[in-house]
Structure formats: structure tokens, C-alpha cells
Amino acid sequence: MPVTEQQGAKEDQPALDLWSLRKRQFLRKPVAVVATGFVGFMILIAIFAPYVAPHSYTTMFRGERLRAPGSEFLLGTDNLGRCILSRLIYGARISLSVGLISVGIACSFGVVLGLSAGYFEGMLDNVIMRIMDIMLAFPAILLAMVIIAILGPSLYNLMIAVGVASIPSYTRLIRGTTLSAKENAFVEASRAVGAKTPTILFKHILPNIVAPIIVMATLGVAGAILSAAALSFIGLGAPPPTPEWGAMLSASRNFIGRAWWMFTFPGIAITSVVLAINICGDALRDILDPKLTNR
Amino acid sequence: MTAFILRRLLMVIPVLLGVSIIVFSMVHLTPGDPAEIMMGEGIASAEVLARVRRDLGLDQPLHVQYIDFISGAVRGDFGTSYRTRRAVIDEVRERLPITLKLILPAIFLATLAGIGLGIVSAANHDTAIDAGTMVAAVVWVSMPSFWFGILLIYLFAVHLGWLPVAGSGGVRYFILPVTTLAMQGAALIARLTRSNMLEVLGQDYIRTAHAKGVSERTVLYKHALRNALNPVLTVVGLRLGAVIAGSVIIEQVFALPGMGRLLIHSIQGRDFPAVQGLILLLAFMFVVTNLIVDMCYGFLDPRIQYS
Numbered sequence: 001m002p003v004t005e006q007q008g009a010k011e012d013q014p015a016l017d018l019w020s021l022r023k024r025q026f027l028r029k030p031v032a033v034v035a036t037g038f039v040g041f042m043i044l045i046a047i048f049a050p051y052v053a054p055h056s057y058t059t060m061f062r063g064e065r066l067r068a069p070g071s072e073f074l075l076g077t078d079n080l081g082r083c084i085l086s087r088l089i090y091g092a093r094i095s096l097s098v099g100l101i102s103v104g105i106a107c108s109f110g111v112v113l114g115l116s117a118g119y120f121e122g123m124l125d126n127v128i129m130r131i132m133d134i135m136l137a138f139p140a141i142l143l144a145m146v147i148i149a150i151l152g153p154s155l156y157n158l159m160i161a162v163g164v165a166s167i168p169s170y171t172r173l174i175r176g177t178t179l180s181a182k183e184n185a186f187v188e189a190s191r192a193v194g195a196k197t198p199t200i201l202f203k204h205i206l207p208n209i210v211a212p213i214i215v216m217a218t219l220g221v222a223g224a225i226l227s228a229a230a231l232s233f234i235g236l237g238a239p240p241p242t243p244e245w246g247a248m249l250s251a252s253r254n255f256i257g258r259a260w261w262m263f264t265f266p267g268i269a270i271t272s273v274v275l276a277i278n279i280c281g282d283a284l285r286d287i288l289d290p291k292l293t294n295r
Numbered sequence: 296m297t298a299f300i301l302r303r304l305l306m307v308i309p310v311l312l313g314v315s316i317i318v319f320s321m322v323h324l325t326p327g328d329p330a331e332i333m334m335g336e337g338i339a340s341a342e343v344l345a346r347v348r349r350d351l352g353l354d355q356p357l358h359v360q361y362i363d364f365i366s367g368a369v370r371g372d373f374g375t376s377y378r379t380r381r382a383v384i385d386e387v388r389e390r391l392p393i394t395l396k397l398i399l400p401a402i403f404l405a406t407l408a409g410i411g412l413g414i415v416s417a418a419n420h421d422t423a424i425d426a427g428t429m430v431a432a433v434v435w436v437s438m439p440s441f442w443f444g445i446l447l448i449y450l451f452a453v454h455l456g457w458l459p460v461a462g463s464g465g466v467r468y469f470i471l472p473v474t475t476l477a478m479q480g481a482a483l484i485a486r487l488t489r490s491n492m493l494e495v496l497g498q499d500y501i502r503t504a505h506a507k508g509v510s511e512r513t514v515l516y517k518h519a520l521r522n523a524l525n526p527v528l529t530v531v532g533l534r535l536g537a538v539i540a541g542s543v544i545i546e547q548v549f550a551l552p553g554m555g556r557l558l559i560h561s562i563q564g565r566d567f568p569a570v571q572g573l574i575l576l577l578a579f580m581f582v583v584t585n586l587i588v589d590m591c592y593g594f595l596d597p598r599i600q601y602s
Contacts, residue, residue: 134313138578139540146317149562149570150324226439233441234547234559249442253548256445256460257453267442275437 025287032283035276042273046092053086057243066259076261078251084261087243088269094244095273098159098228099221105163107217110170115201117171118178129175132168140165141227148236155238162227166220173216177209211288219281222274229270245270303589307582314578319364322567329353332565333377373572378564383572386557393463394553397542400473405480406531412481413488418515420493428485435482440541444475444548461550472549476541480534487530491523525592532588536581
């Protein structure tokens with residue numbers, strides 16, 4: 001009997017598959033857990049904004065301009081008498097969707113271009129990477145400004161501009177990882193058994209390079225939110241009355257001596273969301289990519 | 296080495312050509328007729344528009360227009376601003392010094408503060424100083440620079456009244472903008488310097504140096520720092536672009552009449568000659584600084600082989 005008991009004990013030891021190992025590593029990082037919880041909370045707020053916000057984000061309350069934070073308006077009102085808390089809540093929708101959609105754009109182009117450049121090499125690689133070099137000759141925000149100058153300022157063009165401007169960095173990363181991933185024996189094996197090229201690319205290579213892409217995309221969302229806020233701040237984002245956090249900060253500049261709440265709360269909103277996403281990204285990097293040290 | 300420099304210089308040419316093609320295409324990719332944008336939509340008569348098109352060379356085939364554009368740009372002629380009717384290059388010449396007064400000290404400050412904080416952090420590894428510096432660095436990286444600028448204005452200009460709120464003038468006007476522009480770079484450089492120092496400090500030759508009785512200071516500054524700084528230089532180089540781009544936003548925060556503010560006004564006013572000239576110049580500055588950084592590696596780290 002003791003023998004079976006021992007065997008039973010062995011089976012109780014969880015077979016440490018990759019994902020439960022990663023989950024454990026994650027739970028051992030309390031700061032990352034809190035940050036992830038905060039991001040989740042912000043996503044819920046963004047989705048349920050109409051139910052959470054005390055007021056509409058456009059209603060201008062008469063005689064309530066530049067009201068300090070109090071019981072009626074928890075975070076005060078702006079120069080037009082609009083509830084800042086409600087605007088921040090609706091603004092979460094904008095910032096998060098700009099972040100996600102622009103990273104989605106950058107990632108999908110980056111995956112297609114990077115995979116093809118890395119896998120086929122040669123002429124195609126050369127053409128793609130030289131175009132990327134040219135795009136990288138502009139600092140990213142400047143490239144986004146070029147795109148907005150062409151398309152005109154609007155919320156959708158902001159997403160496109162921020163997304164397109166970061167295509168080159170994704171392409172570079174994915175090309176590099178593809179170059180090393182395709183040297184694996186299983187790639188050669190699947191080619192030998194006659195797998196089609198798209199199958200090799202998307203079923204064999206892509207899953208193997210997905211970890212660094214996830215890390216980069218997570219940190220990319222934070223970067224995209226910052227870029228979008230900066231572009232809105234200088235008036236190249238969504239037009240008023242869109243409650244974009246950067247645009248709210250821009251409006252606060254003229255009332256800096258009179259209404260500290262106008263510039264304090266949108267700034268806290270941007271910083272806390274970006275910080276939380278950055279912490280998640282750093283944690284993901286530690287967990288998914290043990291080769292990369294946390295810098 | 297010479298061969299490397301030559302090849303690196305040659306590689307810049309296609310990149311600059313590509314940049315010029317993108318910038319040139321801006322006018323033609325924009326929905327709407329450039330002549331009409333210049334004269335104000337729906338105002339000018341057909342004859343006036345035709346004359347404007349002829350004056351601007353818009354009736355020429357594209358390749359002729361491009362050659363005109365590029366040969367002008369090489370001579371510093373970017374055309375006439377739609378808004379001010381002045382030569383773009385004259386506008387730039389007025390504003391470039393302000394932008395340089397912002398960018399150059401900011402790069403210097405970011406590098407100095409970043410490396411300094413990184414060394415302090417690494418030398419005090421696993422203490423409260425280290426933890427505090429690194430937490431501050433993470434928060435700083437996540438903070439929008441323009442918000443940091445607004446906070447500085449509130450504290451030092453509005454509340455304490457020590458410095459001017461905005462505008463341009465003597466050195467006092469540049470203290471807050473330069474600090475704001477430097478802070479994100481400083482945070483990134485501090486993080487990187489720290490992690491490189493820690494990596495280098497864990498190596499055998501550092502233990503050897505300690506063992507033979509070299510003082511802590513000498514180990515830190517002479518043995519470790521030198522080897523830790525090379526990757527940092529890469530980041531400083533990459534930050535140059537961020538600083539050039541960031542200056543556009545910081546000029547807006549502090550109402551500094553530099554190139555960035557002109558660029559924003561030009562984009563908003565659909566003033567294409569000005570946008571083209573400014574973007575071309577900013578991209579050129581970026582490409583050239585990257586080139587210089589690349590070349591510096593060889594001098595700083597003789598181990599790098601230029602093959």
C-alpha cells in the first residue's frame with residue numbers, strides 16, 4: 001500500500017505545464033496583479049461609461065463653470081461647466097480604443113510584413129526593410145503628424161496615424177524573430193512533408209514567435225495612449241467636444257491659475273492607465289521571455 | 296573604419312530620397328485641390344485657380360514637380376508659406392535657434408541626470424535609494440511630458456512665481472521647458488544605466504579588481520562605468536529622435552515660438568509648403584544625429600568590428 005500512496009503523492013504534484021507555471025509566476029508579482037486588475041477595472045468603466053458616469057460628457061451646466069470638486073461634481077467642472085468626472089469616464093473609452101486599435105493596425109501589418117521579410121529573405125526582404133528604414137527616418141510622433149497632415153485631424157485618423165507610425169518597429173521585431181525561428185527543425189520537417197507556405201508561416205512559425213509580439217503589443221498600447229494624448233493635446237486629435245484626456249489637458253492650460261482640478265485629474269488618468277499597462281507589459285516580458293532581462 | 300563610414304554615408308542617401316518622396320507626396324495624397332486650399336476653398340474663380348496652379352507648377356507632370364521640389368529643397372528653398380506669404384526658409388531661420396536652445400540642453404540634461412541616477416541606483420543596489428529611483432523612473436516614463444510641464448508651470452510659475460509661465464526670452468524662459476523635455480529621456484537612461492552597471496558589476500574582472508584592492512570608487516567609475524555606457528549611448532541616440540519630436544509638443548505647452556509650434560500651426564492651417572519644409576528639416580536632423588551616434592560607437596568601443 002505505501003507504494004501506491006507514494007505514487008498518489010506524486011500525481012498530486014501538479015504536472016507543471018507551461019501555462020500554470022506562467023500563472024504562478026504572475027501571481028508571485030503582486031504589483032503586476034494589482035496593475036492588471038486596474039486595467040481590467042478601466043476597461044469595465046469604459047464599456048459601461050453611460051451607466052457609471054454621473055452626467056453626460058457634453059452637458060454644460062449653467063452657472064457651474066470652473067466649479068471646484070465637491071459633492072455635486074466630484075472632480076469639479078471645466079471652463080464650459082461640464083462634469084470632469086463624466087468626461088474622464090467617457091475619455092477612457094477613447095484612450096483605450098485608440099490604444100487597442102492603433103496597436104492592432106501596427107501589429108497586423110507588422111506580422112504580415114515581418115513574417116514575409118524574415119521567411120522569404122532576398123529581394124522581398126530588402127524592399128520591405130528599406131521602406132521601413134525610410135519610415136524610421138521620422139521620429140514616430142512626427143510620422144503620425146505627417147499622416148494627420150494628409151488625412152486631416154479626426155479620431156479615426158488619429159488611430160490610423162499612431163498605428164501606421166509604429167508599423168516599422170513591429171516589422172523589425174517580427175522579421176528578426178522569424179529569421180531565427182525558421183531555422184528550427186520542425187519548420188524544415190513541415191516543409192519536407194509538403195506543408196504549404198502559409199501553413200508553415202501562420203501555424204508553425206507565428207505561434208513560436210508570439211511571446212515577444214505580445215510583450216511588445218502590451219507595451220505598445222501604453223505608448224499609443226501617450227502618443228494619442230500628445231497629438232490631441234496639440235490639437236491634431238479628435239475635435240471638440242470629444243472628451244479625449246490629452247485634449248482636456250490642452251483646454252486646462254488657460255485656467256491653470258484658477259482651476260487646478262482641470263489639469264490634475266486628466267493627467268492622473270493618463271499616467272495611471274499608462275503606468276498600469278507598462279507594469280503588465282514588464283511582467284509579461286519577465287514571464288514569457290526569460291531570455292530578455294528586465295531593463 | 297573609413298570603409299564603414301563611407302558605406303554608412305551612402306546608406307543615408309536612399310533614406311533621405313525616400314523621406315523626400317513621402318514629404319513631396321503629402322500635397323498630392325491630401326484630398327482636395329492644393330490651389331484651392333491655398334486660396335481658400337470655394338472663394339477663388341477658375342481663372343485665379345488656374346494661375347495659382349501654373350505659378351506653383353501644379354500643372355506640370357509629377358516627376359517634373361518632384362525634381363523642382365528636391366532641387367529647391369537642396370538649396371534651402373521650400374517655397375512660400377500659404378499663410379504668411381513669406382519664404383518658408385526665412386520662417387524656419389527665425390525659429391530654429393529657439394528649438395535648438397530647447398533641444399540641445401535637454402539632451403545634455405537627460406544624459407547627465409539619467410547616467411547619474413543610474414550609477415547612484417546601481418551603487419546602492421537593493422536599498423531604499425535604488426528602489427525609490429527606479430519607482431520614480433517607471434512613473435516618469437509613463438507620465439505624459441506635457442502634463443509634467445503643466446505641473447511645473449503650476450508649481451514654479453503660478454504658485455511660487457519664480458519663473459515665467461510661458462513665452463520666449465532669456466534663460467529663465469527655458470528652464471522649465473528644458474527640464475520637461477529632459478525628464479522622460481532621463482528616466483529611460485537611468486533605468487538602462489542601472490541595469491547595465493549591475494550586469495557589469497557581476498562580472499569576473501570586477502571581482503578581480505576588488506580582490507587586488509582597488510578602491511570602490513575606482514572600480515565603479517573606471518572599471519564598470521566605461522563598459523556599461525556603450526549600450527546607454529545607443530539609447531541616448533534613440534532618444535534624440537524622441538527629443539526632437541517631443542520638442543514640438545513642449546513648445547506648444549510653453550508657447551515657445553520654435554519650429555514645432557510653426558509645424559503645428561502649419562498643419563492646422565493646411566499650409567503645405569511650410570509643413571513639407573519643417574518635416575524635411577526635422578527628419579534630416581534626426582537622420583544626421585543617428586549617423587553621428589552610429590559613428591561614435593567605433594571610437595568608444597574598439598571591440599566593435601565594422602565588417
